Amino acid sequence: MRQMLVIDDERVITLAIKNYFTRLGSAVDTAAEREEAEALLATRRYDVVIADVRLEGMDGREGLDILRFVRERCLDARVVLMTAYPSDSTEATARHLGVDAFLKKPVPLQHMANVVDSLLRVAR
């Protein structure tokens, strides 16, 4: 079963994504804080991590910290970042850190599922 971690401080969003992917047959954990997400990543294995870039306030870029955490530990997870406030610098940093997909919110769930499917089809 596909293991997913969804990180967003808006619980209505994590719940919607969790419900959608659970119906598709995935096991989905959710987290609202960077530290909570990192604690899960340090102790559990995930195939896909979907994270909002901003978790704590208007200036936050915690999603990039989570991406960095995954890459530094060489965790075998695809990382999808999403943001309602895209900027060239944030996207450039995410690409530099090795993000697998960078999506602008709102992200239709069907589109998110297509992105995840395509990422998992490509061998690392």
Place this chain on the structure above:
Amino acid sequence: MEFSLIDTIVAPGSLSFLFQPIVHAAGSSYELHAYEALTRGPAGTNVHAADVLFEYVRRKQEEVRVDRLCVAGALRAAVLLDPGARLNLNVHASTLTRDAGFPDYVCAQAAAAGIGAERLVFEIVEYAPGSTGAPFAAALEKLRRHGCAIALDDVGLGNSNYRMILDSRPDYYKVDRFLADGAAADPYRLAIIRSLASLAGAVGATVVAEGVEAEEDVAALRSAGISLFQGFFFGRPKPAAEQAAGPWMSKQTMSEQKTFEEA
């Protein structure tokens, strides 16, 4: 963020406590030596599992606050347990370093629960090189003056290495399940355990093998000089009331019961 998970963790009644027996091999029988208190986080959250809980707590740098809550809660729950058994409590090395009042606090909590400090064993977890020093040594000294014993957790893994053994001079070396599980079938594992038992014995300490699940491993570990065991083979973590109902009994309680029966 308005409400953090840490607020849920530290809310009254959020944490719960299980206890797992540590047994002593005495000839052909086993007797209860201690219980280790194991914390569970708030039900229905990601941090219900202890490994996620403490990873999260460390990332929030809340070890001191949560360690105090865990120790106080475990002591309150442990009043039901066999008074002849020791009680193992986990504490971060960082807590001992940062919280100079921790030794007096826990001993006061133990006294309030009617548990003598000499029954307490503090298992040091998550030692990080450079995080210790004089405050850490002073905390250990204070705990020892209260009559408590010191255990080093996860020996053989990560940072629980020779330096930490030197820094903490533990009374107990807790050998991780990674080494103990499957020891019967692996001469390398057994050789490492034998060397740790020899090292501990040379300085008056004792090794506890954790994660023991198979009878053949128990036999192999005993042949390697191990006499204290913890793991599913001997008992799963359970609430204090269930552990108090049996089947394990300390040597002291057994001898008291015998005297009572003889009388």
